[in-house]
Amino acid sequence: MASYRDRFPVFERVTYMNSCSQGALADSVRSAMESYMDGMDEFGSLWEAWAGKQEQVRGLLAQVFGTTPAEVAVTASASAAMNAIASSMFLEDGPRTVVTTSLEFPTAGQIWHAQAARGVSVEHVPAGPDHRLSIAAIADAIDDDTALVAVTHVCYRNGSMTDIKAIVDLAHSRGVPVLVDAYQSGGAVPIDFAELGADFLVGGCLKYMLGMPGVGFALVNSRSTSQLIPTATGWFAARDIFAMDIFGYDPAVDARRFEAGTPVVPSLYAVAAGLELLLDVGVANAWAATSVLHDELRAGITSLGGMVVTPAAAGEHGPMIGVAATDDGGLVRAMADDNVVVSHRDGNVRISPHFYNNSADVEAVLASMRRHRHLLA
Numbered sequence: 001m002a003s004y005r006d007r008f009p010v011f012e013r014v015t016y017m018n019s020c021s022q023g024a025l026a027d028s029v030r031s032a033m034e035s036y037m038d039g040m041d042e043f044g045s046l047w048e049a050w051a052g053k054q055e056q057v058r059g060l061l062a063q064v065f066g067t068t069p070a071e072v073a074v075t076a077s078a079s080a081a082m083n084a085i086a087s088s089m090f091l092e093d094g095p096r097t098v099v100t101t102s103l104e105f106p107t108a109g110q111i112w113h114a115q116a117a118r119g120v121s122v123e124h125v126p127a128g129p130d131h132r133l134s135i136a137a138i139a140d141a142i143d144d145d146t147a148l149v150a151v152t153h154v155c156y157r158n159g160s161m162t163d164i165k166a167i168v169d170l171a172h173s174r175g176v177p178v179l180v181d182a183y184q185s186g187g188a189v190p191i192d193f194a195e196l197g198a199d200f201l202v203g204g205c206l207k208y209m210l211g212m213p214g215v216g217f218a219l220v221n222s223r224s225t226s227q228l229i230p231t232a233t234g235w236f237a238a239r240d241i242f243a244m245d246i247f248g249y250d251p252a253v254d255a256r257r258f259e260a261g262t263p264v265v266p267s268l269y270a271v272a273a274g275l276e277l278l279l280d281v282g283v284a285n286a287w288a289a290t291s292v293l294h295d296e297l298r299a300g301i302t303s304l305g306g307m308v309v310t311p312a313a314a315g316e317h318g319p320m321i322g323v324a325a326t327d328d329g330g331l332v333r334a335m336a337d338d339n340v341v342v343s344h345r346d347g348n349v350r351i352s353p354h355f356y357n358n359s360a361d362v363e364a365v366l367a368s369m370r371r372h373r374h375l376l377a
C-alpha cells in the first residue's frame with residue numbers, strides 16, 4: 001500500500017496509528033472540502049450539487065457494503081441512524097426487550113435504554129474475561145419478549161470482533177431482527193450486507209472510511225424491515241422532498257425514510273472523496289495490509305512483555321488491537337511526546353493501523369512503547 005501513503009500528509013509529521021478515532025486525512029478529502037468552499041464563493045448556493053453529493057455518498061456506501069443505494073440511509077451520525085430505527089419500533093403491542101452486549105459503544109446502550117419510556121427493557125449479555133462474546137449466551141438471552149438483538153461488530157474498547165453471521169442465523173431462527181453497529185469495522189474489514197443478512201447495520205464515515213464527522217449511515221434490509229416507519233423523521237425522509245407538504249407524513253419507501261433534515265453537506269464532500277479512495281484501495285486489500293502490521297505489532301508487544309488483550313484468531317478481532325496498561329492515558333500522552341499518535345479506553349492503549357501504515361510505523365510504535373514499558377500492564 002506504499003503507493004497511497006504519500007496521499008496522507010500527516011505521516012510527514014507523526015506516526016499516526018489512531019484510525020479507530022479518526023482516519024488520516026487524504027489530499028483528495030482536503031481538496032473536496034475546499035471545493036465545497038470554492039463553490040460557495042463562486043455561486044453563493046449549491047443546492048443541486050448538494051443533493052447530488054448525498055446521492056453519490058449513498059451509492060459509494062452501497063458499493064463498500066455490497067448492497068444497493070435503496071438500502072442505504074445517509075444520516076448525520078451513527079446515533080441518528082440508531083435513533084431513527086428505534087423510533088420505528090415498539091409502537092404496537094409486541095415484544096419489548098432489546099438483547100445487547102457488554103461490548104457496546106455508549107450511544108448504543110443509551111439509545112436502547114432511552115426506549116424505557118416506551119416500555120422497553122434492555123438485557124446486556126456479558127462478554128467473557130477474554131472479551132469474546134458467547135453465541136450460546138446470546139441464544140440463552142433471546143426469548144418470546146425479544147424485539148431486537150443489537151450487537152457491535154468490533155468492540156471500541158478492546159478490539160474483539162463478534163461472529164455476526166452466527167448471531168443473525170440464531171436470531172432469525174427465533175424470528176428476531178438484528179441490528180449491527182459496524183462503526184469500528186466498516187471500511188477496515190470486508191462486510192457484505194446482503195450476505196450477512198442482518199436487518200440493520202449502522203456506522204459512520206470518519207474512521208476507516210477516511211471521511212469527516214457529520215456522515216453516518218444505516219443499511220436497511222428491504223426484505224425484512226419494510227413495515228417499520230420511523231417517527232424520528234424530517235423532510236429529507238419524505239417520499240417526495242419537494243412536495244413540501246406540511247399536512248401529512250408520506251415517508252420514502254426505501255431506506256431514505258430513516259433520514260431527517262438537511263445533510264451535513266461539507267462532510268458529504270469529504271466522505272465522497274474518502275470513499276472513492278477507499279474503493280480504489282479495496283477494503284479486502286486494506287484488511288490484508290493491516291493484518292501484516294497486526295502480526296508485527298503483536299510479536300513486538302509480546303517481546304516487550306506487554307499484553308495484547310484483543311483476541312488473535314482470524315474472525316475474532318477487528319482493525320484495532322488493545323494493549324493493557326497500568327496508566328493507559330499516561331502511556332498515550334508519553335507516546336504523543338514521541339510523536340506517536342494512538343488512543344486509549346478502559347485501561348487499554350488502542351493501536352489501530354490502516355492500509356496507509358507501514359512497518360516503519362510499527363517500529364516507531366514499538367520503540368516508543370519500549371521507552372515507556374513501565375506503563376505496560
Ligand SMILES: Cc1ncc(COP(=O)(O)O)c(C=O)c1O
Binds near residue numbers: 079154156
Ligand atoms: C462502535 C461505535 N458505535 C457508535 C459510535 C458513535 O457514533 P456517532 O458519534 O456517529 O453517533 C462510535 C463512535 O466512535 C463507535 O466507535
